[in-house]
Structure formats: structure tokens, C-alpha cells
Amino acid sequence: xxxxxxxxxxxxxxxxxxxxxxxxxxxxxxxxxxxxxxxxxxxxxxxxxxxxxxxxxxxxxxxxxxxxxxxxxxxxxxxxxxxxxxxxxxxxxxxxxxxxxxxxxxxxxxxxxxxxxxxxxxxxxxxxxxxxxxxxxxxxxxxxxxxxxxxxxxxxxxxxxxxxxxxxxxxxxxxxxxxxxxxxxxxxxxxxxxxxxxxxxxxxxxxxxxxxxxxxxxxxxxxxxxxxxxxxxxxxxxxxxxxxxxxxxxxxxxxxxxxxxxxxxxxxxxxxxxxxxxxxxxxxxxxxxxxxxxxxxxxxxxxxxxxxxxxxxxxxxxxxxxxxxxxxxxxxxxxxxxxxxxxxxxxxxxxxxxxxxxxxxxxxxxxxxxxxxxxxxxxxxxxxxxxxxxxxxxxxxxxxxxxxxxxxxxxxxxxxxxxxxxxxxxxxxxxxxxxxxxx
Ligand SMILES: [Zn+2]
Numbered sequence: 001x002x003x004x005x006x007x008x009x010x011x012x013x014x015x016x017x018x019x020x021x022x023x024x025x026x027x028x029x030x031x032x033x034x035x036x037x038x039x040x041x042x043x044x045x046x047x048x049x050x051x052x053x054x055x056x057x058x059x060x061x062x063x064x065x066x067x068x069x070x071x072x073x074x075x076x077x078x079x080x081x082x083x084x085x086x087x088x089x090x091x092x093x094x095x096x097x098x099x100x101x102x103x104x105x106x107x108x109x110x111x112x113x114x115x116x117x118x119x120x121x122x123x124x125x126x127x128x129x130x131x132x133x134x135x136x137x138x139x140x141x142x143x144x145x146x147x148x149x150x151x152x153x154x155x156x157x158x159x160x161x162x163x164x165x166x167x168x169x170x171x172x173x174x175x176x177x178x179x180x181x182x183x184x185x186x187x188x189x190x191x192x193x194x195x196x197x198x199x200x201x202x203x204x205x206x207x208x209x210x211x212x213x214x215x216x217x218x219x220x221x222x223x224x225x226x227x228x229x230x231x232x233x234x235x236x237x238x239x240x241x242x243x244x245x246x247x248x249x250x251x252x253x254x255x256x257x258x259x260x261x262x263x264x265x266x267x268x269x270x271x272x273x274x275x276x277x278x279x280x281x282x283x284x285x286x287x288x289x290x291x292x293x294x295x296x297x298x299x300x301x302x303x304x305x306x307x308x309x310x311x312x313x314x315x316x317x318x319x320x321x322x323x324x325x326x327x328x329x330x331x332x333x334x335x336x337x338x339x340x341x342x343x344x345x346x347x348x349x350x351x352x353x354x355x356x357x358x359x360x361x362x363x364x365x366x367x368x369x370x371x372x373x374x375x376x377x378x379x380x381x382x383x384x385x386x387x388x389x390x391x392x393x394x395x396x397x398x399x400x401x402x403x404x405x406x407x408x409x410x411x412x413x414x415x416x417x418x419x420x421x422x423x424x425x426x427x428x429x430x431x432x433x434x435x436x437x438x439x
Contacts, residue, residue, distance in 0.1 A: 003048040004028040005425075010059035010386060014376040015359035025059055027382045030425030034378040054386055057419055060358045061374050062094025062383030065335065066365040067159075067184075067238055067262060067310035070096075070127070073114065074103025079315040079403045081115065084335075085124035087313070087402035089428035091335040092418040094383040097128040097369060100137070101160035107132035107143045112151040124428050126383075128154040128369065130184060133172050139164050142172060149179050154369045157184035159238055162220055164190060166227065173233025180370055182234040182260070185224050187245065188286065192216035197326055199272040199287040207276065209325070214242035214293065217286050221245045225252035228259050236368055237261040239312050241286035243296035250305045260368045262310040263297050265338050266408060268345040270294075274408060280321050280328030281408045284314070301360065302351050308365040309357075311338050315404025333404035337395055339387060340414030347389075348415070354389070382425040391417035 007025040012035060014020075025032070026039035033039045043049070065088065071079040079087075081098075088096050098115065100106030106115060112129050119127030131153035135141045137160065145156055156176060162185060163169045172183050193216045198204050200211025221237055225248055228235040240246060240263045252259040266284065271291050274282045282288060300306045314331025321328055342361070346352040352360075363374030373380060395412045397405035421429040 002029055003050055004033060004043045004046050006049055006051045007059055007386065008051055008053050009055040010057045012376065013058055013060040013355050013358050015355040016363045016375045017377065020355055025376065025384070027425055030382055032376050032378050032380050032382050035376070038378065054419065056390065057386050057388045058354065059384060059386050061362040061376055062385050062421065062423065063092045063339065063361045064095040064365045064374065065093050065311050065313065065338070066097040066308065066369060068096045068098050068313040068335065069101060069315065069331070070098040071102060071315060072118065073111065077317055081118045081127065082122040082124070083401060083403045084313070085119065085122055085127060087333070087335040087400060088125040089421045089423070090401045090418065091337070092339050092385040092387055092421055093125055093335060094385065094421060094423045094428070095126040095128070095366070095373070097130055097154055099130055099157060099159040100132040105132045105137045106130070107135050107137065109144070109147055109151045112148055112153050116152045125423060128371070130155045130157050132156065133158045133163050133183060134168065137161055139168070142168060142175070145172065145175050146179060149181055153181070154371065155182045155184050155236070157186065157238070159184060159186045162186050162188045162190065166223060169224065170227050170231055173227055173231040173235065177231060177233040182236040182368065184236045184238050185220065186238050187217050187220035187224065189216045189219050192219065197283060198275050199289045201272055201290055203272045203275065212287055214244055214289060217242050218244040218248060221248045225249070225257055225259055228252070229255070229257045232258065234258040234260070239264050239267070239286060239310070240297065240306060241267050241289050241293065243293045246296050246300040246305055250300070253305065260307045261305070262308045262365070263301065263306050264310060264312045265334060265341040265345065266332065267297055268294060268301070269341055270408060278325045279408070280323065280325050281332060281406050281410070283325060283328055283330055284312070284332050285330035298346065298351050301346065307368055308360050309338070309342060310365060311335055315402055316406050318405055321406040332406050332408055333400065333402050336400050336402060337407060337409050337414070339418060340393070340416045341409060343389065343416040344414060382422055384422040385418065386420040387416055387418045389416050391415065393417045
């Protein structure tokens, strides 16, 4: 039996179980042993126990991000499973689900198994692969979905592109319904999107840039709500950006349709006006939209219409992102700024309480994928995040563990510093020499 570890003096937040109090957290053999007096007596009296003092810090289940691009295989110049999961750990995340939008895409069993194996070798976070809906993400022919799920895929998605063909989407939903996994849709009508590069509105007109109307997203969300109703399948809408999409999702849920959804931190704090400096680090798909959209998203996160938060972490090389706005690829990194940005966007202005935010970053995203976890319950793996909500820090992309430096938040001062990330009892990130000593 290894030495138990006691995390002392932190504010324990375990929203699934309604726990919010200052208490000790005991960890033993990679698992949660219990809170305070609830930990077994032999653990608490163990002479070799170690202690860690974290007064003022929040101790919560490890954060979960179900929408990241790890770029491996095929685009290791942008990111690898190793660097992407290091970035996850630095951002307080213990679990990520990675999109199949690699080169080649994750559309066959050996590629899914490769990601699972590589993730196990690097070991900085739990990695759940998401398999492609269609072969080569070409939108023509379904992959061997059952086989891919058996190999470890937790969902299917053609993210990067939508499943454009409604009949294929219908069949994918019928199949996944039996398997109990969602189809994650990058909701976008490709014809409406055209070659737009930013939100279509007053700002795009003023800047003379080609716009992407909000309807490009919302018409696809509406179609998918109808297909989910038709099939009884589960559609999860990725990176919702528009107020009209929120309206459709809210009504679909009220009708009992199995539709869940996420949004990303940047949509909750930036608007299309951020594009005014023509900085490619403000270019993502879907694009930053109007203040009205942003406010509707905040309301929808608060009332639960949007189930969870996910970063859409999309690393690109500096050369790619240094080109001019029109030519630059879509996407920004997000793992290492998510917590600070979300605290600023949602908790500081009191749109959400701290436990409500943590729930949307832990158990809720796991439930979308039908996975257990997201609590500090005794006996579960010790996936734990400790952060100081009051500590200020400045975003410096040069310090990122991610190979991607493409963030719109460079130089921002944020509150909420991750002090420590623990995966199955093993420390995967530590902000500073946080003292571990004999208790
Ligand atoms: Zn996408």
C-alpha cells in the first residue's frame, strides 16, 4: 500500500453530490479514499501519510474537455498527443475527447487503437477518441461505426465538416442509437458558409470581409433536431455560436428530443468586433458572433440548454497563423486558458456559481458521452484539479505546453490559476513548488 496523501484546507467542490465545503481530501493507491472523517481510519492514521496544504484553493474533480484536436496522426508539426495532453494537464484537465479530423482521419479501427495506445504511453490525460462518421470524412459512405465504437470510440463526428447528407445522418443516428453513443455535429450548411471568414453582420460589412450568416449554423441544428426526433438517436451539437441555434435546441429539448450541446469559452467573452484588428488569432469556425448571440449563449449555459463547455482546442503553426486573415486557417488553442476565461465570462459577473461552472466542465461533458466519473466519490480514480480562484496570472502563449500559440487572449490578465492536476493519483501538472510534506 502506497503512502496516503491528504490535501488539506481546500474548498471541496463536488457538484454532482452537492458538496461545497472546506474539508480534507484523502487519496490512496490512485483512488479517492474519502473526505475528512469519511476516509477510512487506517488511511487517516497511516504514519507514512503525506500532506499538501491548499488553503483558499478549490479542489474539484478533474476537468473534462470533449472537443479537442490533438493533430496526431499526421500533423505533428501542429500538436501531438503528448503535447496536447500536457497542455490539458496544465489547464487543469484530466480527460479529453479528441476529434477524428487528423491526417488521415480516425475512420478505421487501427487508427482508433493507435490513439488509445499513444495516449496511454504519454499518460498526461485520459484520451477518448471520437471516430469519423464517414470514410475519410468525405461525407459519402458511413464508416464501420460498430467496430470503431468497439475499439474505443466514444462518439462519432466529422468535425471540421458537417454531415451534409441528411440521409447519411439519419442512418448514422439509427446505428448509434443502438450503440448508445452520440453523433457530434459540426453544424454548418456549407453552401451558406461559402467562403466566408467571419460573422456576417455590421462589422464584416465595415471591414469589407466575407461573412458567414448565423443561419449557416442554425439551419443545420434545426435539421438535426428533426432527424434526432425521427430516429430517436442522440445528436450533440458542437461549438454552438448563435442565438437562433440556442432557441432551436431549447425547443428540441422541451419536446423530449435527444439533443445536447456545448459552447466554447471564446464565444462567451468575445464578439465579432475582436476581428477589427484583422488578427488571424480571432478567426475560428464557427466565427465570433454579435453581442446578442454572446448574451444568448451565456443565458443558455446558465439555464442548461447548453449542457457543457468545450474548448475546440485547434492548434496551428505560427507560420499558418501569421498569414493574412483571409488565408489563415480557422481555429484557436483553448486548453490552457479555458478555466480563467470561463471564470471571467461566467462566474465573476455572477451568471453562474462556481459549482455550476465546475459541473459544466466535469460531470456534464462526461454524461454527454455516456461516461462515468466527474465526482470525488470514495473508490473512484483520483482525477483531481486544484486551482486558486483569486490568483491572477497573465496569458503568455510562449509558456504554453501546447505547440499551438494561436490564442486571442495573449496578454490578458486572468484570475484562477491551476495549482495542481492529478490523474489517477499521479501528479500531471504542478504550478509551483507546491509543498508535499509529512503531515
Ligand atoms: Zn467543428
